[in-house]
Amino acid sequence: MSDARAPRRIVVVGAGQAAAQLAISLRQGGFDGGIVVVGDEPYLPYQRPPLSKKFLTERGQPDSLFLRPADFWRGLDVDMTLGAAARAVDCRRKLVTLSDGRELDYDVLVFATGTRARTLPLRGVALPYVMSLRAIGDVHKLRLALDAAERVVIVGGGYIGLEVAAVMRGEGRAVTVVEAEDRLLKRVTSPVISDFFETLHRRHGVDIRLNARLAEVAGDVRATGVVLASGDVINADVVLLATGAHANDELAREAGLPCDDGIVVDELARASLPDIYAIGDCARLPSRRYRRSLRLESVQNAIDQAKAAAASILGQPVAYDPVPWFWSDQYDVKLQIAGLSDGHDDSAIVGAPASGRFSVEYRQQGRLIAVDAVNEARAHMMARRRIAEETATADAVAYEGAA
Numbered sequence: 001m002s003d004a005r006a007p008r009r010i011v012v013v014g015a016g017q018a019a020a021q022l023a024i025s026l027r028q029g030g031f032d033g034g035i036v037v038v039g040d041e042p043y044l045p046y047q048r049p050p051l052s053k054k055f056l057t058e059r060g061q062p063d064s065l066f067l068r069p070a071d072f073w074r075g076l077d078v079d080m081t082l083g084a085a086a087r088a089v090d091c092r093r094k095l096v097t098l099s100d101g102r103e104l105d106y107d108v109l110v111f112a113t114g115t116r117a118r119t120l121p122l123r124g125v126a127l128p129y130v131m132s133l134r135a136i137g138d139v140h141k142l143r144l145a146l147d148a149a150e151r152v153v154i155v156g157g158g159y160i161g162l163e164v165a166a167v168m169r170g171e172g173r174a175v176t177v178v179e180a181e182d183r184l185l186k187r188v189t190s191p192v193i194s195d196f197f198e199t200l201h202r203r204h205g206v207d208i209r210l211n212a213r214l215a216e217v218a219g220d221v222r223a224t225g226v227v228l229a230s231g232d233v234i235n236a237d238v239v240l241l242a243t244g245a246h247a248n249d250e251l252a253r254e255a256g257l258p259c260d261d262g263i264v265v266d267e268l269a270r271a272s273l274p275d276i277y278a279i280g281d282c283a284r285l286p287s288r289r290y291r292r293s294l295r296l297e298s299v300q301n302a303i304d305q306a307k308a309a310a311a312s313i314l315g316q317p318v319a320y321d322p323v324p325w326f327w328s329d330q331y332d333v334k335l336q337i338a339g340l341s342d343g344h345d346d347s348a349i350v351g352a353p354a355s356g357r358f359s360v361e362y363r364q365q366g367r368l369i370a371v372d373a374v375n376e377a378r379a380h381m382m383a384r385r386r387i388a389e390e391t392a393t394a395d396a397v398a399y400e401g402a403a
């Protein structure tokens with residue numbers, strides 16, 4: 001790439017899934033300037049999904065999760081600046097200040113800062129043995145605590161909480177899941193799927209408490225359990241808070257970028273100031289397909305939005321308007337989700353939940369908007385195509401500088 005308008009140095013804040021894909025796509029697209037990836041964790045970019053699945057129980061080494069080895073990044077001439085957080089961004093001077101005082105100037109800045117675990121403003125949440133799970137460092141702490149634990153309370157019946165519950169039952173530990181809503185996975189799926197997973201977990205011996213609000217974590221010097229709003233006390237050696245995630249958008253906000261639970265970007269991943277982009281979990285993007293803005297927490301989005309940002313930076317913009325997809329592994333069940341089901345006005349079960357293999361199709365005004373597939377990989381793959389077709393928007397968008 002030898003265009004005079006081309007950026008010379010691209011700085012990426014955050015060294016996760018999206019940052020890795022961006023660097024790869026920039027090089028594949030012919031970018032030969034500097035790429036600096038700044039990551040506050042001490043690790044090369046790695047995949048997070050195994051953290052709540054196999055990696056937790058198999059005690060693997062961190063490098064088994066790395067998306068690419070160190071040699072690969074050296075070969076690509078990507079400067080991985082790890083163990084250093086970006087602390088401030090000056091958009092006018094185009095400067096990023098790191099936690100160790102270094103200053104990096106950029107022509108293009110990309111936020112790929114991901115999310116962090118949501119905590120609860122309740123008494124006792126800061127006690128030792130109250131944990132959360134987002135990063136390799138969390139697994140190390142959690143693993144140590146779990147090894148000495150007989151009883152685990154998991155607060156939150158979403159994907160991560162339920163995946164950890166399955167792993168813990170596999171290790172023979174007593175598990176209670178405390179969920180404030182009236183069903184598991186309520187934020188992301190329909191009652192049919194929630195019921196299926198409730199039955200599955202109960203069959204494996206998980207104590208599930210629905211409509212159960214946490215009042216506080218019990219304990220003085222360490223967590224000894226939880227107290228529910230009902231007054232019930234559940235004793236535990238470890239309390240895992242799996243209550244969702246916040247976008248890491250403070251740095252961008254302080255730099256003057258509009259944020260709304262995520263850095264607001266357009267369909268080319270551009271933030272609201274020139275030469276700044278945001279990708280992956282930290283970005284809020286417009287969806288023509290779903291007629292609203294979305295902040296997605298998925299590998300699919302991290303990868304595909306990074307590709308879109310790279311294309312945009314390289315002057316070959318293509319609108320990014322995904323059919324999101326996601327998966328979750330619990331025991332021997334694989335749930336695969338294509339599309340977004342909220343807002344559906346009709347749903348149909350295909351197959352029999354009792355057989356352990358089925359899918360649920362969701363429609364809105366006749367259009368297929370989402371399919372949840374349980375142990376039905378083929379139905380999932382077909383669904384992604386069908387949803388893409390049925391939710392396609394007619395309006396073509398032209399971009400300045402588009403090839």
Ligand SMILES: Cc1cc2nc3c(=O)[nH]c(=O)nc-3n(C[C@H](O)[C@H](O)[C@H](O)COP(=O)(O)OP(=O)(O)OC[C@H]3O[C@@H](n4cnc5c(N)ncnc54)[C@H](O)[C@@H]3O)c2cc1C
Nearest residue numbers: 014016017018040048049085086114280281297298299302
């Ligand atoms: C336990 C767990 C299980 C998951 N399971 C699945 C799954 O089954 N399927 C699926 O599709 N998705 C899953 N996900 C979600 C998926 O991993 C994320 O969507 C994906 O990692 C997002 O990539 P990202 O690059 O946007 O953010 P991340 O991979 O989170 O990377 C962001 C990085 O930026 C760093 N950072 C933040 N602020 C700064 C700063 N100021 N300076 C420097 N660095 C900074 C963070 O520490 C982090 O290392 C899971 C996530 C978790 C935590």
